[in-house]
Amino acid sequence: MALLEVKDLHVSYGAIKAVRGVSFSVEKGEIITIIGANGAGKSTILNTLAGVVKPASGEILLHKDGHEPENVFGAPSHRIVKKGIVLSPEGRQVFPRMTVRENLQLGSYVLGKDEDREKNMEWAFSLFPILKARLNQLGGTLSGGEQQMLAIARALQANPEILMLDEPSLGLAPIVVRDIFELFKEINKSGVTILLVEQNARMALGISDRGYVLENGKIVMTGTGKQLADDEKVRAAYLGG
Amino acid sequence: MLLQQLINGITLGATYALATVGFSLVYGVLELANFANGAFYILGAYFAMVLYASMGMNFAVSLALALAGTGILGAAMDAGLLRPIRSKGGTRTSMMISTLGVGTAITNLIIVLFGSETKRFPDAFGGKRLEFASAVVTYKQLFTILLCIVVMVVLSILVYRTKLGRAMRAISQNPVAARLMGIDTNTVILLTFFIGTMCAALSGTVVSMYLGSLDTTMYSSVNIKMFASAILGGVGSLPGAVLGGMILGMLETFVSGYISTAYKDVFSFAILILVLLFRPAGLLGQRTIKKV
Numbered sequence: 001m002a003l004l005e006v007k008d009l010h011v012s013y014g015a016i017k018a019v020r021g022v023s024f025s026v027e028k029g030e031i032i033t034i035i036g037a038n039g040a041g042k043s044t045i046l047n048t049l050a051g052v053v054k055p056a057s058g059e060i061l062l063h064k065d066g067h068e069p070e071n072v073f074g075a076p077s078h079r080i081v082k083k084g085i086v087l088s089p090e091g092r093q094v095f096p097r098m099t100v101r102e103n104l105q106l107g108s109y110v111l112g113k114d115e116d117r118e119k120n121m122e123w124a125f126s127l128f129p130i131l132k133a134r135l136n137q138l139g140g141t142l143s144g145g146e147q148q149m150l151a152i153a154r155a156l157q158a159n160p161e162i163l164m165l166d167e168p169s170l171g172l173a174p175i176v177v178r179d180i181f182e183l184f185k186e187i188n189k190s191g192v193t194i195l196l197v198e199q200n201a202r203m204a205l206g207i208s209d210r211g212y213v214l215e216n217g218k219i220v221m222t223g224t225g226k227q228l229a230d231d232e233k234v235r236a237a238y239l240g241g
Numbered sequence: 242m243l244l245q246q247l248i249n250g251i252t253l254g255a256t257y258a259l260a261t262v263g264f265s266l267v268y269g270v271l272e273l274a275n276f277a278n279g280a281f282y283i284l285g286a287y288f289a290m291v292l293y294a295s296m297g298m299n300f301a302v303s304l305a306l307a308l309a310g311t312g313i314l315g316a317a318m319d320a321g322l323l324r325p326i327r328s329k330g331g332t333r334t335s336m337m338i339s340t341l342g343v344g345t346a347i348t349n350l351i352i353v354l355f356g357s358e359t360k361r362f363p364d365a366f367g368g369k370r371l372e373f374a375s376a377v378v379t380y381k382q383l384f385t386i387l388l389c390i391v392v393m394v395v396l397s398i399l400v401y402r403t404k405l406g407r408a409m410r411a412i413s414q415n416p417v418a419a420r421l422m423g424i425d426t427n428t429v430i431l432l433t434f435f436i437g438t439m440c441a442a443l444s445g446t447v448v449s450m451y452l453g454s455l456d457t458t459m460y461s462s463v464n465i466k467m468f469a470s471a472i473l474g475g476v477g478s479l480p481g482a483v484l485g486g487m488i489l490g491m492l493e494t495f496v497s498g499y500i501s502t503a504y505k506d507v508f509s510f511a512i513l514i515l516v517l518l519f520r521p522a523g524l525l526g527q528r529t530i531k532k533v
């Protein structure tokens with residue numbers, strides 16, 4: 001049984017139909033990538049799953065081990081985060097006038113008193129040592145790459161079951177991108193299921209178990225990461241030939 | 242004379258500061274100029290006056306009930322009026338105009354219920370005073386100054402040392418990211434209004450007791466003073482609210498004492514404009530970083 005199952009999801013912004021009947025599933029332990037051109041509706045899907053955009057219709061089913069399946073369609077973000085679905089948003093969105101430490105502390109906002117925040121923070125530092133060096137620096141003063149790392153580390157503070165990453169490589173230097181995708185594999189190995197949205201499709205498909213291709217708010221193709229990366233049409237449209 | 246002016250100036254400054262902190266707290270979180278704050282300031286004072294002067298309750302109990310009652314109404318304004326505007330994507334201007342409407346409605350309701358004549362607010366300290374070095378400090382002046390300090394300390398701890406405060410600051414810096422952290426932003430904003438409105442009621446009550454009387458004409462004057470103090474100190478900044486209030490209180494007292502009462506507002510606003518020319522964000526305000 002899939003950990004997350006999205007069925008016939010429709011999302012609109014006023015008259016703009018951004019997502020038009022999307023269905024997909026995410027198995028526990030997988031890395032899944034959604035690729036698609038600018039404006040295809042990738043961010044809309046993630047923001048809807050995160051509960052910050054209200055969907056029009058469909059189902060979003062969450063099956064956690066030992067729990068009854070639950071429809072979290074239209075649930076507010078603060079309930080979604082508690083259920084372990086956490087988004088590192090497009091454009092990083094760090095808190096600019098808070099220190100790196102405070103940004104990370106906000107990441108664990110939903111955890112209970114007895115949960116181990118220190119351990120989560122240490123984990124983040126082992127993944128991104130630069131953040132430890134920047135601990136008392138304001139978020140807004142970090143470089144773009146550092147802000148991206150902070151956004152990912154912050155999302156990990158909530159003990160996510162499913163980590164959603166929206167364009168995590170946007171604006172990063174190519175060498176850093178390679179490292180960051182290696183870290184995603186490491187995070188995934190430690191038991192976090194990953195739902196990734198990327199313009200850098202080659203890298204993303206390279207680490208993914210499966211992928212979906214989104215065009216104009218609809219899924220037009222699906223397959224394993226390798227199948228998609230080898231596909232003629234995908235190569236022509238998203239991998240630069 | 243100088244010492245006396247200083248004491249009076251600090252007290253007046255403390256009343257402005259108290260009126261401004263609640264306004265600044267809400268502004269800090271929502272960037273919303275809540276003009277109903279001035280009305281809640283008077284409403285709180287009327288609540289306290291009715292309980293204390295008319296019904297003869299203990300002053301501390303009257304004050305506590307007035308704060309709670311006004312705080313709940315402030316929270317109700319957010320839940321019933323501002324939250325729907327926010328959730329439908331309404332602008333800050335719509336929200337601001339709504340608060341102006343609420344402020345006017347409350348003020349008019351007070352006139353309907355109590356009439357527009359000035360009401361007496363008896364001194365809970367029975368006129369007790371300290372005298373030293375030719376100056377006089379009344380207990381109610383001390384009480385006003387002390388409360389200003391206490392409120393400032395409590396609010397600073399709240400905003401900078403508690404989880405709720407961290408959530409408030411998160412919302413003010415990036416509301417969507419705050420929601421992605423799992424912060425129930427509507428509840429945090431509701432609590433911000435509750436606390437901010439209680440501060441308004443507290444300052445209205447204390448000021449009315451300090452002046453010995455209250456009436457609804459205080460609405461527009463307190464709104465102007467509150468706005469001026471906030472802008473002078475740096476709108477949204479709590480220390481700025483206190484600094485702005487203190488400068489304004491001192492200026493008014495000294496200009497009234499040494500020049501003429503007629504000029505006190507002229508001087509205050511001239512200084513305000515001068516400061517803004519050199520520091521557009523106010524004395525302690527942060528220049529907002531615009532995203533490119």
Ligand SMILES: Nc1ncnc2c1ncn2[C@@H]1O[C@H](COP(=O)(O)OP(=O)(O)O)[C@@H](O)[C@H]1O
Nearest residue numbers: 013016018036037038039040041042043044045
């Ligand atoms: N807040 C919004 N208001 C109105 N339209 C939006 C908003 N966000 C996205 N859109 C529109 O929805 C469509 C999908 O956008 P988005 O999900 O951001 O795509 P992607 O992430 O794939 O680039 C686009 O046509 C975009 O213009």
Ligand SMILES: [Mg+2]
Nearest residue numbers: 042043044090
């Ligand atoms: Mg996007």
